[in-house]
Amino acid sequence: MAAAPDTVPASVASPAADAAAAGSPQTGTFTVKRGLADMLRGGVIMDVVTADQAKVAEDAGAVAVMALERVPADIRAQGGVARMSDPELVEGIQRAVTIPVMAKARIGHFAEAQVLQALQVDYVDESEVLTPADEANHIDKWAFGVPFVCGATNLGEALRRIGEGAAMIRSKGEAGTGNIVEAVRHLRAILGDVRKLTQADPAERYAWAKQLGAPLELVREVADTGRLPVPLFCAGGIATPADAALVMQLGAEAVFVGSGIFKSEDPARRARAVVEATAHYTDPDILVKVSRGLGGAMPGLEVATLEQRLAERGW
């Protein structure tokens, strides 16, 4: 590429990106996919199940919404197979708001992803919150022009997803619990290993790649740059403004809030408070102000008592 973006690693540049030199405009390149993730930094992406909720989220300052039929807390409570949303629901939410609209596809369900791409959603979340469609293979995300976000619990998983073409990584956390402990574990695991890898001798990187089960080129890149090749967001269990500030201080670059907003007592106020807390995550004075009198948070679940751990889906 003529002016290769320094923020986009050559190792994960797609064939389409290579063709995006001088001349006609190129859509769907890795630069363009990753670019939207960069624009969402410092923001809050909220799960919504209706157009009205999407409006509430936009009014509160969400940078994007995730359109789905049931929030994770309800999927957990009601059980059954959780699938991609009805296109009509996605379209209704797209009409209701001007901010980006994301939607979830099942792990490995590339046909659902094709539907979401045809709907022109702005990001596809290949999500463990839905029931996996393929227990061995994730979606080949290079085959798509729409960008993908994928969950990860550790560095190896994150780099495997990036190797498959994901342009954004989020912690899995334990969705639908309102319990931040798993998201903290995943962020610390990912970022802790990034820090260790930067200390590794060049000869040790091969063993790191083997141990992580991750592409060597991406392992080298993390070792050289000290960061993931794509933005790292946090998801899974965020229920309060302080939860958002916690994960941002740990190194997340933006937050997804699933059940935490619309399963709380006063969604509009809580949504706004989480947005403010994410923007001002190092400012305890602002956290005090926005946390005061928010009403009840979502009830929450103890992770140790769960029958189904969603974070164990995917590999």
Add this chain to the structure above:
Amino acid sequence: MVRVGILALQGDVAEHRHALVDAGAEAVLIRRPADLDGVDGLVLPGGESTTVSMLLDSSGLAAPLARAVRDGMPMFGTCAGMILLASSAEDGRPDQRLLGAIDIRVRRNGYGRQAQSFECDVAIDGIDGAPVHAVFIRAPVVVSAGPGVDVLARLPGPEPGTGAAPVVCRQGQVLVSAFHPELTADRRLHQLFLSMIGARSGAGPGVAALVGG
């Protein structure tokens, strides 16, 4: 050294910081009014303009920024930053705050959704050498530019047959681009902005020294 503030409420703040430091400036993050002290110029990054607009109000930065615009502080807005600096906007929210620093009318997401986001080369007046590689992410379209605005670059607009739309504009101390120069390694637009600050304060290097390379 020129000290440039970056509005750091939401968006790709880190990329602008890298770009400004590469281009030879000191970069400071602006989250509350006191952060503006001693700043020679201000960058408004890409992000979600409705979110940033809301946070401008709650952080108390809206009034100081309006004052800085009146005082002629040099400003550089990219994408969402361009919307915030514009005098009017279509398809925004009714309560969306615009600083009115440059006489342009913009349409939010004018190029469409992410599926229509694109990258391409753009020739920019005043920037010598190879064209600038430009990354457009759900970009706003400049619908019209007032007589006092210099249009430095144009590209075919989103709708076929409606002619070219401005993608880089300048009016006095204010520079805007519909795309994201901070997402590539080319620092020439940031250098142009630093030369605008230098010309105003008389402290920095001239345009030729900065933009020539």
